[in-house]
Amino acid sequence: MxxxxxxxxxxxxxxxxxxxxxxxxxxxxxxxxxxxxxxxxxxxxxxxxxxxxxxxxxxxxxxxxxxxxxxxxxxxxxxxxxxxxxxxxxxxxxxxxxxxxTEDASQLEEVIIVGRGIIDLASDRKTPIAVTTIKSAEIVEKVGSSDITQTMVNSPSIYVAGQSGGFGDSRILVRGFGQDNTAFLLNGQPINGMEDGLMYWSNWSGMSDIANGIQIQRGLGSSKLAISSVGGTVNFITKATDMRESGFVSTGVGNDSFLKTTAAYSTGMNKNGFGMSVMLTHWQGDGYNEGTAGKGQNYFISFGYKPSENHNLNFLITGAPQDHDQNFTKQIGDYKKYGRKYNNNWGLLNGSFVTERNNFYHKPVANLNWDWKINDNTDLSTVVYASWGRGGGTGNYGARSIRTAEGRIDFDAIYDRNVAVGDGVQGDNKSYLIRSSMNNHNWYGLVTNLEKQLTENLSWNAGFDLRTYYGTHFRQVSNFLGLNNWTESRTLRNADNAFVGSPVFNTVTESPSVSPYNATFNTIGEDQRIDYDNSERITYGGVFTQLEYSTDLFSAFFQGAVSNQAHQRFDRYDYLSEAEDSEKVSNVGYNVKAGGSLRVNEQNAFYVNTGYYSRQPYHDNIYLNYSNQLNPLTENEKILGLEAGYSFTSKFFTANVNAYRTSWKDRVVSSSRVTVADETYGDIVVLQGNEIFRTNEGVEQLHMGLELDFVAKLLSTLDLRGFVSSGNWEYQGEARTTLRDQDRNVLSVTDVDVDGGKVGDAAQFTAGLGFKYTIATRVSVDADWRFYDQLNSNVGAVKENLELPDYHITDLGFSYKMLVGKTKSNSVNFRINVNNLFDKLYLSELRTNIKADDNIPAVGTNPSVGTYQDNDRTFLGVADANQGFLGLGRTWNASIRYNF
Incomplete structure (x- = not known):
C-alpha cells in the first residue's frame, strides 16, 4: 500500500x-x-x-x-x-x-463557389493579363465614407474623377477610357447601363459591404462574354451564403457628420444543405462640399442550398436605396470668390435648406446561381438575374434662378415671384419649378458557361448571354414652389418626324415626393408628365467560346463571341399616337481574342495578347436628338488591341510590366458644361446655369502606354508596393461635333479637325508608392502616395486641349485587431483612415479648355480687356473662367468592427 x-x-x-x-x-x-x-x-x-x-x-x-x-x-x-x-x-x-x-470551397468570405464558370477571374485562365486584385479585407479598410471606386486608386492606369459631385457621383477611367467603355460585372452579370453604357455608383453604394473582392482587368481581360471591354473589365464578386455560422457588427464615423452602421449574420449550412446570410446597413452624412448631404440603406439577403456534392445553388437579392444632394462643376473663379467647398445648387426657403439637384434611386438586383459538376471533366455554371431601377434626379425648370449676394439660390424670392404668377406657363420667363427626371427600368438576363477539360492540357468553354431591357424616361414636377399648376405645349410629330397640326396643351398639378422608396412603389400618371415621356426596349443575345492549351511552361488561347442587339424607341409625348413606335434597329457585333504565354522558369514569364472588336453603338447614339429619327452616321465601332507583358516572381519581390496599344475607330465621345451666361444659338436661347451637351461622332482614338506594378517584402514587418503608368492617348483625323441643350434641342453641328488632340478626363501619367508596417502583432500602419500628371480637360474630341497642373496625394491608415472570446476565435477590428493627409489643393477635372493666355471676352462696351493671365484671372495657373471640380481636401473616417 x-x-x-x-x-x-x-x-x-x-x-x-x-x-x-x-x-x-x-x-x-x-x-x-x-x-x-x-x-x-x-x-x-x-x-x-x-x-x-x-x-x-x-x-x-x-x-x-x-x-x-x-x-x-x-x-x-x-x-x-x-x-x-x-x-x-x-x-x-x-x-x-x-x-x-488549403482553400475551403465551403466558405465564402474569401473564396467564391457560386458561378465559378460565370465569374471571369484572371486565375481561371492560364494565359496572363494585366490585372489588379483587391480582396475584401482591403476594401473594408480603405473605402471608409468614399465610393467603392476609392479602393481602385492604387492601381496603374486608373483615374477616379467626380468625387466632389457628392456621394456616389464618382467616375472611374481605365487606360483613359470612360465607364461606358469599360465592362463592369457583378458575379458575372453585366451592370453597365444598357442605353449608354454608363455606371452610376450611387446605385451601388452597398458594394463595399457585400464585395468579397474586386478584380480590375486592364485592356483585353479574360472575360468570355460577348462584351467589348475596351478599357478593361472590372469584376465585383459578392459574398454568398456562408457555410458556417458567423457574423459581424460594425460602426463608423467620419468628417462632416458621416455615420455608418452595419450588421450581418449567417446561419451556416445545416445538415440538409440549407443556409442563409443577411446584412443590413444604414449610412448618412453631410458631404465634404456644402449642400451635398446624403443618406441610404444597403441590404443583402442570400439563400444557399447544396442538394448534393455535384450541385450548388445560391439566390441573393441586394439593393441600396439612397438619395443625395449634388454638386456640379462650376467656374474656378467661383471657388476663389466663395470658398473651396462652394456649391451653387442650393439655397434657403423660409430658413430651410432646399436644393435644385438631388439624386434619388433604388435598384434591387436579384440573381440565382447554379453550379453543376457534371463529371470530373465537365462543369456547367448558370446565372439568371433581374434588376428593377426606380428613381431619378432633380433640376431647375422654367425661368432662371434668382441668386443672393453669397451665390446661393434665393428660393424666397423665387417663391414670391411664383405666388404672384399663380398658374405657371412654359416660356413665360417668370414661372420656376423643380422637376425630377425619372429613369425607370426592368432588366432580365441569363448567362451560362460550359467548361470541359478535353485533355490534360486542353480546355474548352462555351456559353451564351441573353438580356432584355425596358426603360422609361419622363419628367415630373417635384416642387411647384408656390405655383398652383404648370401648363406647357408642344407640336406633335408624324411618322416622318415632321411637325403637324396645332399645339397640344398639357396642365399638371401633382408633385410626388423625392424619395427612393416613393419612386420604387409609385409611378405618376402619363397625363402628369412634362417635357418628355418615352421608353425603349433593348434585347441582346450573344454566344461565346474559348479554347486554351496549357502546360507548365507554355499556354495559348483563342476566344470568340458574336452578338445581336435590337433596339426600338417609343415616344408618347412628342408623337402622334399612330407614330409613337420607332423603326426597329438590329446590329450584329463580334470580337475575337488570342494570346499566349511562356514561363521561362519559376521566376520569369512573358505573355502577348491581341483582340479585335466590332461593337454595336449604344441606344442613345442610334436615334437622333432623342427622337425616333435614325442617326445615319451610326455604325459599329472598331477596336484593335495589342498588349504584351512580363512578370517576375520571387519570395521577396514580385513585379509586372505591361505594354498596350488600343486603336478605336468610329466611336462617339460626349461631354457637357454649364452655361455661365445666357447663350444664343439661332432662335434658341440657353439660359445661364443650364447644361450644354457636346457629342463627337466618327471619332478615332489611339491609346498607347506602359505599366509597372510591384510588391516587395523588405522586412518581415514591412511591405512595399508601387506602380507607374505612362500613356499617350490622342484623337486622330476629323470628327462631327453636335451641341444640344438640356431639353435635347440641337444647337449646332460642325465638322472639326481633332488630329493629335489629347484625350481628357484621366491622367496619362500616374505613379504611386505605398507601405504597410506591422508595429506589433495585429497592429499596423499603412500609407499610400500617388502622383498624377498630363491630365487634360474633359471636352470631348478637340485638337487643342488644356493640361491641368500635376498634383500628388498622400493617404494614411492605422489598424488594430484584438482577439476576444474564450477561444480567441472572435475579433474586434479598429481602423482609422486619413485621406489627402496634407490637405493638398488641386484641380481634379475640368470640362472646358480656356487657356490662361486667351483674351477675356468683351465685357459691356469694352472690346478687349486682355488675357486672363494679364488680369490676374488665374487659379493654380489655370484661367478662372474654366469649369471644373476642386479635389476633396483632407477627410477622415474611423470604424470598429466585431467579428464572431
Missing part, C-alpha cells in the same frame, strides 16, 4: 512539474497552399486551452505553450482548418516549420 502511494505521489509530482515547468515557445509559418505566400491574420490556438495568437504579415507566428505535448489549430476564413502536433521542452523553442492552408 505504501509503495502504491509513493508511485501515485511521484506521478502527481511529475505531472505538476511538466505542467508548470514544461512551458516552451513554438514558432512556424502559415502559407497559402496554392500561392505559396504567407497569410497574415491566421488564428493560432493551442488545442484545449485559451492560449492563442495570430500570424504577422508574412504568415509567421510565435506562441507560448503551457504543456509539453499538444496540438496547434490554425483557422482562417476561406481556408480549411489545419492542425499540427508539437512537443516542446521547458524553456526551449521549437519550430514546426511551414504549414500549408
Amino acid at each position: 505504501k509503495t502504491t502511494t509513493n508511485w501515485l505521489l511521484s506521478g502527481l509530482l511529475l505531472l505538476l512539474v511538466s505542467t508548470v515547468f514544461g512551458q516552451g515557445t513554438i514558432t512556424g509559418t502559415i502559407v497559402d497552399a496554392q500561392l505559396k505566400s504567407g497569410i497574415p491574420g491566421v488564428n493560432v490556438m493551442v488545442n484545449g486551452s485559451s492560449t492563442g495568437t495570430s500570424t504577422d504579415i508574412d504568415g509567421k507566428f510565435t506562441i507560448e505553450s503551457k504543456v509539453a505535448k499538444g496540438q496547434l489549430v490554425f483557422t482562417y476564413v476561406g481556408f480549411e482548418k489545419a492542425t499540427v502536433n508539437f512537443t516542446v521542452e521547458s524553456g526551449k523553442t521549437v519550430n514546426v516549420g511551414t504549414i500549408n492552408l
